[in-house]
Amino acid sequence: MIDVAVFGAGRIGKIHAGNLVLQVGANLKYVSDVNMQAAQELAAQHGAQVADIDRALADSSVGAVLIASSTDTHADLILRAAAAGKAIFCEKPVDLTLERAKACAQAVKAAGVTCMIGFQRRFDPTFAALKERLAAGEIGDPEMLVVTSRDPGAPPVSYIKSSGGIFKDMLIHDFDIFRWILEDEAVSISATGSCLTDPAIAEAGDIDCAAVTIRSRCGRLCQINTSRRAAYGYDQRFEVLGSKGMLQAGNHKPTEVTASTGSSVSHDLPEHFFLERYRAAYAREIAHFFDAVVNKVAVRTTIEDGVKALELAEAATLSWRENRTIELAK
Amino acid sequence: MIDVAVFGAGRIGKIHAGNLVLQVGANLKYVSDVNMQAAQELAAQHGAQVADIDRALADSSVGAVLIASSTDTHADLILRAAAAGKAIFCEKPVDLTLERAKACAQAVKAAGVTCMIGFQRRFDPTFAALKERLAAGEIGDPEMLVVTSRDPGAPPVSYIKSSGGIFKDMLIHDFDIFRWILEDEAVSISATGSCLTDPAIAEAGDIDCAAVTIRSRCGRLCQINTSRRAAYGYDQRFEVLGSKGMLQAGNHKPTEVTASTGSSVSHDLPEHFFLERYRAAYAREIAHFFDAVVNKVAVRTTIEDGVKALELAEAATLSWRENRTIELAK
Amino acid sequence: MIDVAVFGAGRIGKIHAGNLVLQVGANLKYVSDVNMQAAQELAAQHGAQVADIDRALADSSVGAVLIASSTDTHADLILRAAAAGKAIFCEKPVDLTLERAKACAQAVKAAGVTCMIGFQRRFDPTFAALKERLAAGEIGDPEMLVVTSRDPGAPPVSYIKSSGGIFKDMLIHDFDIFRWILEDEAVSISATGSCLTDPAIAEAGDIDCAAVTIRSRCGRLCQINTSRRAAYGYDQRFEVLGSKGMLQAGNHKPTEVTASTGSSVSHDLPEHFFLERYRAAYAREIAHFFDAVVNKVAVRTTIEDGVKALELAEAATLSWRENRTIELAK
Amino acid sequence: MIDVAVFGAGRIGKIHAGNLVLQVGANLKYVSDVNMQAAQELAAQHGAQVADIDRALADSSVGAVLIASSTDTHADLILRAAAAGKAIFCEKPVDLTLERAKACAQAVKAAGVTCMIGFQRRFDPTFAALKERLAAGEIGDPEMLVVTSRDPGAPPVSYIKSSGGIFKDMLIHDFDIFRWILEDEAVSISATGSCLTDPAIAEAGDIDCAAVTIRSRCGRLCQINTSRRAAYGYDQRFEVLGSKGMLQAGNHKPTEVTASTGSSVSHDLPEHFFLERYRAAYAREIAHFFDAVVNKVAVRTTIEDGVKALELAEAATLSWRENRTIELAK
Incomplete structure (x- = not known):
């Protein structure tokens, strides 16, 4: 069983969480969001806990994080998750500036963690x-x-x-x-x-x-x-x-x-x-991510692709x- | 050059006449119709003459007739045209009674003339x-x-x-x-x-x-x-x-x-x-009929098919x- | 929470079970099948217990049964489930004989239980x-x-x-x-x-x-x-x-x-x-059945429709x- | 009746000639081509005469010309036909040089003749x-x-x-x-x-x-x-x-x-x-051209469009x- 934290409990965070819990061996442990009510609702739906990001990243049982928060938080969360040694799934784009996106890619590479960018198409x-x-x-x-x-x-x-x-x-x-x-x-x-x-x-x-x-x-x-x-x-x-x-x-x-x-x-x-059109795509990308984490194989949409x-x-x-x-x- | 008579100058008669004159070697010589004005207009359009059926059938230069008059006249016209030794194209149905249709088929067979029924589809x-x-x-x-x-x-x-x-x-x-x-x-x-x-x-x-x-x-x-x-x-x-x-x-x-x-x-x-849907079909069936007459080959939609x-x-x-x-x- | 028993752990039983557990308020409690291994596997997948039919029907916490066993067992199971006061979802056909199907319909009516037949289309x-x-x-x-x-x-x-x-x-x-x-x-x-x-x-x-x-x-x-x-x-x-x-x-x-x-x-x-073509239909029919049970409303495909x-x-x-x-x- | 000359008896010249003769009031009088055999065959098919361009343009009965010869001849023929006061249909392009194309447009304007460019689409x-x-x-x-x-x-x-x-x-x-x-x-x-x-x-x-x-x-x-x-x-x-x-x-x-x-x-x-795809388009453009000539109305694809x-x-x-x-x- 791999514990997972979801950062972001908005529209796309809910979809990723819903797809994650269908994976055999996945346990949604934490939900984080600046909107506490959204975090609580999503956590309740899946029997998870609300936690801030520090706590989630500090929990050594957490093997992977799903970053579905607003774009301006992506880079920072990637850097922190990479530093914590977590496998990372992050919604596109990595960042709005190329410089920061490249820095994230380097950090991921240095940390040797799995990092998949959400090019669900x-x-x-x-x-x-x-x-x-x-x-x-x-x-x-x-x-x-x-x-x-x-x-x-x-x-x-x-x-x-x-x-x-x-x-x-x-x-x-x-x-x-x-x-x-x-x-x-x-x-x-x-x-x-x-x-x-x-x-x-x-x-x-x-x-x-x-x-x-x-x-x-x-x-x-x-x-x-x-x-x-x-x-x-x-x-x-x-x-x-x-x-x-x-x-x-x-x-x-x-x-x-x-x-x-x-x-x-x-x-x-x-x-x-996109929520209707790519419903199956969202399910398949999370399945692919989780499979890559479990089986320690390469993801198909890397942070280099994001850059x-x-x-x-x-x-x-x-x-x-x-x-x-x-x-x-x- | 083969002279041809058209019996019936209504909607479908006009279509057959228009397709006939496109055939190399075909000459539309006579148009017959109980509606004299319709006959005159169609004849004028193609440089043909208005004639009654007797005259058309009596003209030995006429090699083929196109029967496009009302259904109740089909059988009689087939019998007369067969007796006159003309090649026959007749709109469906041969007749509304099976007995008369069979009699037509026998007459056609006895006369040894080409007879094609207009199953244009x-x-x-x-x-x-x-x-x-x-x-x-x-x-x-x-x-x-x-x-x-x-x-x-x-x-x-x-x-x-x-x-x-x-x-x-x-x-x-x-x-x-x-x-x-x-x-x-x-x-x-x-x-x-x-x-x-x-x-x-x-x-x-x-x-x-x-x-x-x-x-x-x-x-x-x-x-x-x-x-x-x-x-x-x-x-x-x-x-x-x-x-x-x-x-x-x-x-x-x-x-x-x-x-x-x-x-x-x-x-x-x-x-x-049907006039729009089968425009090409009407053109092809008349081309097939005229080709069969010229080259003395069998038609694909025979009077037996009509029966x-x-x-x-x-x-x-x-x-x-x-x-x-x-x-x-x- | 409504406890549910599934009778039949074959191809279609698995689909119904999988759809049932997605319903909020549904708990898959029992799986029955003459093939014990199939029953165990399906039960294990959803955290349910293997039980024989008598035990499942005797458990007063069970509010509904899904009949997905072979056709020759349908009528008997409907009769027993109706007698036990359970809501019934049964795969088509009710039975291969009209007489027995009608007897089932009467028993359902007499018992006043919900009974839905699986016309998933x-x-x-x-x-x-x-x-x-x-x-x-x-x-x-x-x-x-x-x-x-x-x-x-x-x-x-x-x-x-x-x-x-x-x-x-x-x-x-x-x-x-x-x-x-x-x-x-x-x-x-x-x-x-x-x-x-x-x-x-x-x-x-x-x-x-x-x-x-x-x-x-x-x-x-x-x-x-x-x-x-x-x-x-x-x-x-x-x-x-x-x-x-x-x-x-x-x-x-x-x-x-x-x-x-x-x-x-x-x-x-x-x-x-059918498994591919009607994937969505199977999900929707079970959702409809469970909703009808919870909200005590009529089902859209009744046993009378089956008859x-x-x-x-x-x-x-x-x-x-x-x-x-x-x-x-x- | 308006006499018409066709310049060019190749693939597209044949199509235009065949469409022209279907227009009521049109008479294909001359066919010109540097390939004498092609000219003769096309002329024979429609009962027209083979003639060189000078003769065709000098014939005051000729009201319109169809230019379907090679691209490098278009501009010269447009200029000569405009000078002769003929209505002009010319295949695209007017010319391969913008300067010459503009000169043609000016000549057409000065002569006050109809000039349509063959944008058949x-x-x-x-x-x-x-x-x-x-x-x-x-x-x-x-x-x-x-x-x-x-x-x-x-x-x-x-x-x-x-x-x-x-x-x-x-x-x-x-x-x-x-x-x-x-x-x-x-x-x-x-x-x-x-x-x-x-x-x-x-x-x-x-x-x-x-x-x-x-x-x-x-x-x-x-x-x-x-x-x-x-x-x-x-x-x-x-x-x-x-x-x-x-x-x-x-x-x-x-x-x-x-x-x-x-x-x-x-x-x-x-x-x-294009010959199959635009069959109907070719027929309609020639009908439009001839109608514009007969009724002295503007054409829809002018030489300015060509420029x-x-x-x-x-x-x-x-x-x-x-x-x-x-x-x-x-």
Whole structure:
């Protein structure tokens, strides 16, 4: 039995906790949150204790921590957990600054602890199946990747202000998809964007839609289009053109009902947002993390992956701000 | 150059005439119709002459006739055209009575003329491709056929009264599909139906929806469901279950536009009715007929096929009326 | 907290047990099975005790039982559980004989206990959404129902011999779908079938494919086609034609990957079989059952529904054997 | 009756001639081609005469010319036809140099003749329906356009050498789509590309895949991805994200057959290449041109549209070569 502490009892913390307790051999021992009521409710639901972070990290029975608190706490918690020798699962992003993210990666490496970053999309059944089929050579060598990544609606401007901007907040996942799917690194990135849905987003110094183009070392091309607002829901698609064909990952729907009326033949909208769309992915990533901890094997989404995605997000932000293509160091 | 006469200048006559003149070596010489204005307009459009049927049949330069007049004239025109030694294309059905249809078939055989019945669905790109793939063994041996055959709306009750009933008027095509797709004959047929859309149809002695089950000599099963009213348009699908898989023929749409809004993801309705849905099929069947005439080869939808489909329609009508399964002579 | 006993620790018993323990307020206390090892394993997994049925039923703390043992034990267990005053969830069918099923229904009624039959399809997200939209009037009045119900492959002939035949074993679910979707009862039923996949099935007195037509009191038509073998997987579709349109329930797929290669554009096969296809449905039906027990409200799939579906299965069997339409008492 | 001359009797010249003769009031009088045999065959097929260009332009009965000869002849023929006062239909591109294209536009304007450029995609049933629905406000204001434009295979390198490069040869259509769909002009364009399929293309100074991003005056974003090779056929899709939803134009398929086997559920590949995919579009554009000539109304794809698309192609080429974003004069 491995005792686990969860830091953060909000929306995503609850999901991770719920998935953790399904793992054979896992015991959710502590829940920490600055919101004491949230911590108590989550602890009560799973028979865990509320504890502050110091206590949880000081308990030598705790083998792993799940960091699901706000982004600005990630780096500090990673450093402290690494120092305490705990296996770490941390939500993306590692940090909003590349410097601190790299420092975390170094600390993790020095401590020799397991550290997994929550790029849950790699564990989505559709995306993972696509990746497997690509790796099996079904469409030959990948040449082009087109990613569509749109949210159903923008978050409050207050959130946007502290989000790090659209590239670090939303596209960090898509930058990871680029690296994961093509198994290649970027040599240049070019980004542009607009604010078309709400002037307050522009006033906050951000944009609400963006178009990004990445060239890889092997000359592969990747285009990412994104928007904070898709009236029809959460749009999460990508397609890979290869030398022998194409693989496409489509949206998931709640049901397979088709309605034919006098006006149209219609289907369900896509799953509304990430909690619905990536329900299975969240379960699988925690299972993978816990399995890696138990069996002492490597995790599939490392803190280095987190750093690399953040590098791309920073470069994209710079490209957008300075209206030029950014060359990336090889 | 082969001169051709068209009997009937209505909706379907115009389509056949328009397709005929596209055939290299075909000359539309005569148009006949009891509606003189319709005949004159169609003749003028294609540089043909208006003529009565006697004159057209007496003209030895006429090698073929297209019979597209009302159903009650089909048998008489087939007999006269056969007697005159003309190649014959005739719209379905041959006749509303089996006896007269058989007499036509015998006359055609005795005269040794080409006679093709307009089961245009066999020439539909989708249906024909399915048939070819089935014949190539893609799904092994066919075991079950499910046919959906629904009109967008009922015709006037005046039409229904002289239509021969839903089985002879609508399902005659589906009975032909059964024979064509399975390459098998019926040993029993069971039909039931209701009048759910308009009481006037029941008063006219007919039904507006029906469910038919056919057993074939080889023990294959076929189910046909039909309705005079599908609010979403002309629904023309069938599927074949085979020992190694399934082939499905889906509806055709006018465009490939998909609209995603706040309420649904929607596509076009099916092509509205037979003129739109079977546009390509009508062109291909006339090309096939003319090719058969020119090259003196067998047509693919013979008058015997017309007789066989009518036999099934009569048996289905009897099954419905007497509420019992009808065994068919082998 | 309500203590629950599970009778039957096989494939479906495990699923029900796993779903039960997720219900807040449910305690899996006993597991019974003639296979002691299976009982022990399932009990161990959930911290329950192995017990024989007498002990479980004698324990006054047990408020509900889940019957997931072999079909021939259902009726006896229902009678005993009802006599003991327990709430009952029982897998379909109630029994293979109508007489015993009716006796169970009477005993349940006399005892005044909750009794739910496991027609899990009513709880499938797609089917349930279709039903809701139909009830909301989206396609007007339902007029026709077409059900496709095909298994990926036949079970061993030894199973078939004791299964009650294809109508009681496979189509019992579809008969329930008919009653549930149309909210109408059958007045006549006509069935035919063949044995096309394996002569041993015919030797066992059964068939492997069937075509059923049902007329309802309101004159609605229902066609069901079934086969023990669909090479492409578990095919579970139905469609309702209404006065204002059509609702279709399609198959579920494991992923939304589309592959385009030099030969075709392809998607996943349907979920392979019932355990995959109805995973969510099984979870929802147990949640519904437990909620009904806790809140003392009516269950949605009653033992009367079980009896009615069995009546249709018996009538279909008779229709097939005697090759005639069976009229059902109103 | 309006006499028409066709210049160019190759693949596309034949299609335009065949569509022209279907127009009521059109008479194909002359066919010109440097390949005398091709000219004779096409003339013979439609009862036209072979004539050199001088003779055709000198014939005052000729009201319109269709220019379907090689790209390097377009500008000269436009100038001569405009000088002769003929209505002009010319295949894209107007010319490979912007300067000459602009000179043509000025000459056409000065002569006051009708001049239509063959951007046939605007007449495609799917694309045109999407445009109409967008204009009708179905998805609110357009914000983002994503275009996928891929050929089934690269042409011979000899063709590529004189093609003007991928942006003028392939993407000229997509640049027109951008302007037509968004009804907006570009303010900047950024392009990158690679040669991944055949080194000979790189040796010829060209690329075989490209990624283009365009910003419009209103801040809308457009991404275009293209490749000379899609193993699955001609991939011609685009989607528009609007403030209230999304409209997508999908590929067309030859048939609506679906095959389900033990390995997959599959559909037809897209129509193989432009002749199949845009068959209806070619027919509609010639009908539109002839109607505009007869009724003296404006054409929908003007020579100015041809110039504008060429400007974008030149800017994209420059962006790719110099690896920088190109700002376009407003």
